[in-house]
Amino acid sequence: MREELFQSYNYIFEEELLEEIDKIGTYREFKADDYLIEIGDYIKSMPLLLTGAIKILREDDKGDELLLYFLERGDTCAMTLTCCLGNAKSKIRAVAETNGALIMIPVEKMEDWLTKYKTWRNFVFDSYNVRLKEMLEAIDTLAFMNLDERLYKYLTDKAKVIGKTEIHNTHQEIAYEMHTSRVVISRLLKALELKGKIKLNRNNIEILEF
Incomplete structure (x- = not known):
């Protein structure tokens, strides 16, 4: 100690x-x-x-x-x-x-x-x-933030805290912490991926841009 x-x-x-x-x-x-x-x-x-x-x-x-x-x-x-x-x-x-x-x-x-x-x-x-x-x-x-902005901030804040660019939370876990539905989170994550900000892998979400 x-x-x-x-x-x-x-x-x-x-x-x-x-x-x-x-x-x-x-x-x-x-x-x-x-x-x-x-x-x-x-x-x-x-x-x-x-x-x-x-x-x-x-x-x-x-x-x-x-x-x-x-x-x-x-x-x-x-x-x-x-x-x-x-x-x-x-x-x-x-x-x-x-x-x-x-x-x-x-x-x-x-x-x-x-x-x-x-x-x-x-x-x-x-x-x-x-x-x-x-x-x-x-x-x-x-x-004041749209939900997609809130989601991206949530992801980048978590990445900074854990010191890694890969986040292993499920879409449902993220939805629960952000007070919304899994379907909405999955849609917004896909949109962030199309913008080149994240990459959706099989078991994690990789932050590409801070």
Whole structure:
């Protein structure tokens, strides 16, 4: 855990804080598609992502999901911070996009470190700011982009997060995350292929143009 922690966060936190995190944090590995946080859970710890990628989702009254943003190495989730500090139930679902590992920080330490460490305070505020921008971007995408533009952005964002140009999600999985039907997604993917932006292979979608 120590090596991964220092590799992921040594550019953010001073060594004294890293030592505390290493001492009191709970290390957890996860696999792709694992559910890490569920809607309605009380959050008692804050996750610091060491490796891998996690997608953050919202759910409507019908049970349909909407992708809000991805978390990568060195990130945390602003909504988790809010739930921890306010002792509130989670409003989001966190699902692993890839295999990875994280450290869970007890909520009482989060509060202590806000006054004890300037780097921690800056990290928390910066995390709120970054996640707010990503959520506003998600709203703008829904409000102002056509579905084909949204689909292409979804594909390129996912490719950047996983660090690969091949995406192995099925058309149905993409449709579910984008709140539409498989038939619509399949049609739009074919249109993107004809434009030379992607290539549809038997078991993956290859991004040709960013």
